[in-house]
Every structure is written in structure tokens, then in C-alpha cells.
Amino acid sequence: MSALLSARLVRPSYSTAMVERPRLYARLEGWRSRRAVVIHAPAGYGKSSLIARWLDVAGLARQAAWITLDEEAADPARFVADVAAALETLRPGVQALVQPILADPRGDPARALSRLLDGLADHTPVAGKDDHLLLVLDDLHRIQSPAVDALLLAMLERGPPTLHLVLLARRRTGPSLARLHAYEKLIFLTADDLRFTEAEVAAYLRARGFTTSTAAEVAELTERSEGWVAGLQLAALAQRRPGDVGELAASLAGQQEWVGEFLASEVLDRQPPAIQRFLLQTAILDEFNAPLCAAVTGDDQAHALLAAVARADLFLIRLDYAGGWHRYHHLFQE
Secondary structure (H helix, E strand, C coil), rough: CCHHHHCCCCCCCCCCCCCHHHHHHHHHHHHHHEEEEEECCCCCCHHHHHHHHHHHCCHHHHHEEEECCCHHHHHHHHHHHHHHHHCCCCCCCCCCHHHHHCCCCCCCHHHHHHHHHHHHHCCCCCCCCCCCCEEEEHHHHHHHCCCHHHHHHHHHHHHHHHHHHHEEECCCCCCCCCHHHCCCCCCEEEHHHHCHHHHHHHHHHHHHHCCCCCCCHHHHHHHHHCCHHHHHHHHCCCCCCCHHHHHHHHHHHEEEHHHHHHHHCHHHHCCHHHHHHHHHHHHHCECCCHHHHHHHHHHCHHHHHHHHHHHHCCCCCCCCCCCCEEEHHHHHHC
């Protein structure tokens, strides 16, 4: 196994001071009866850390394999090879089932995947009596490939009942999951679920050494951050006076450039020029719908651009369904 492949198969670490999230662990408890866990949330909401920690808390680390995807995994053969390499760590011998097919320039990745899925049930677990497996596909948003989407759908719909996927992405992407969702075969979490509650913000402050925070300060931080984990972390790291809750609150009020730099590099700079212009032009609005966006931007494609921003989960919060009103996360807007 190459060093690059090995790195992609390493489960990410998490801070020893990480806030425990039992309310979310409880949402994940029924995974054995579902085909997949799907988590869509923008950058910095703690998707990977949540799952990495949950695997340890729930005692599932020895039943889980992890792939951190990159753009090259949009190639179907490469995708299947990565899946086989990851599952090899749980079911030794399955990788050999696909290697001859993938080594053939004319080999069909779909046939290789089918053989891999069929062979999983024939291999004995490394340890333990529970034969259910979890395959985590992290950064799924980095793949834009209808062919890989078809392979993913095959894994979800025709894979063995003991294989369960965990799909982590910054936006809604991949194959259509409507049918599986309709049959209650999925566990869905979004940014709304991942936002820190006041209790979790208080726990975060204690872990970071803010021992004198009051209930009012916790409420203010929760409101200003809107539960965005990375915003709290960046503001805390940038503090000149560690443990000063007032300075932390000021940072989240838009007085700290670290948050802006993170959002620029991790979110805004990665969008197409048309989306960047739309975001910058509409950020002046506290609330908006498609007609208002069209009036402000003068762009007759405003409705399509707003829909694209919604699909990409770009810190957009829906206020109602009937009128299509939205707002941006306060820190993102600033």
C-alpha cells in the first residue's frame, strides 16, 4: 500500500478537550438498521470530529474503515480501489477480489465493486461477534462524478445488509437518496443539528479554561456564533488574553480577522466567480428571497444562484418555506 493511500485511510484525530455530544450520539444509535448516515454541513461544523469521536465512544473503531476522498477519487477505478483498500483493513482478503479487474485497462469498475460487495459476507471479521461494518467516506463534496455516484448508489441499494456507509460532505452531493430516505433507510444530520447548544458552548468554554463565564455570556456567545464550532475555536486561538470571555465575544462580533480569513480561504475562494459575486452582493441583506436578490444584484439568474447557494450549504439559513426567505449565518455575513 502506498504512503498516499495509507494517509487517505487514516481516521482523523480529535482534540482531547473535545466537547462530548451525547444528543448526537443518540441520533446515530440506530445505524445498524439503516443503510447510511449522511451529514451535510459547511466547513467548520465538526462533521469529521463528531464521527471520529462517536466511533470511539460507541466502541465501533474496530468495525469502521475511513477514506478521506480527494478529487482523483472521481475516477471510478480509483474510487473502487480505495474502497477495497479500506475494507481490506476489516475483512482481510477482499482486496484481492478486485485487483485483477482493476489491473486490466478494460476492466469494469462496476463489476469490480459488485465482486467486492458479494465477497464481503464470505470473509470472517478480524475480531468481535458483530459483523456490521461502517465505511466512512469523508469530504464527499470533492467528487463530482456521475459514474462514482452510480457506484455509491449500488453500494447503498445492493450492498450486503451488514455494510453501512457514513457520508460526510460540505454540501448536498452524490447520488439521489430520496428513495432510501422515503423508506427510512438513512440517518440525516445537517448544520442545524451540529450547531452547539448553550450547554455545549458552556462545556467548550470550560474545556478551554474559561472558568468564570456566566449564563448570560454563554447565551451571548451561542447567539453570536450561532453554534458554529470553528468560529469559537478560531476566536479562542486568536486571543491575546486567554480565558477572557469578553474578548472572545468581541472576536465573534466581527472584530477578529481570523474568522474572516478562514471563511475566505475555506468557503468563498472555492466558489465559482458567479457565486462569489452573488454572495458579496447579497451579504448586505439581513433577510432575502429570490426576487429581492434579483433586485439587488440586477441578475436575472438570481433565483438559480440562490438555489445553488442553498444546495452548497453556504451558511444559508432558511427562515420560511412559503416565501422562500433566507438569511446568512451572522459571521459569514460580516
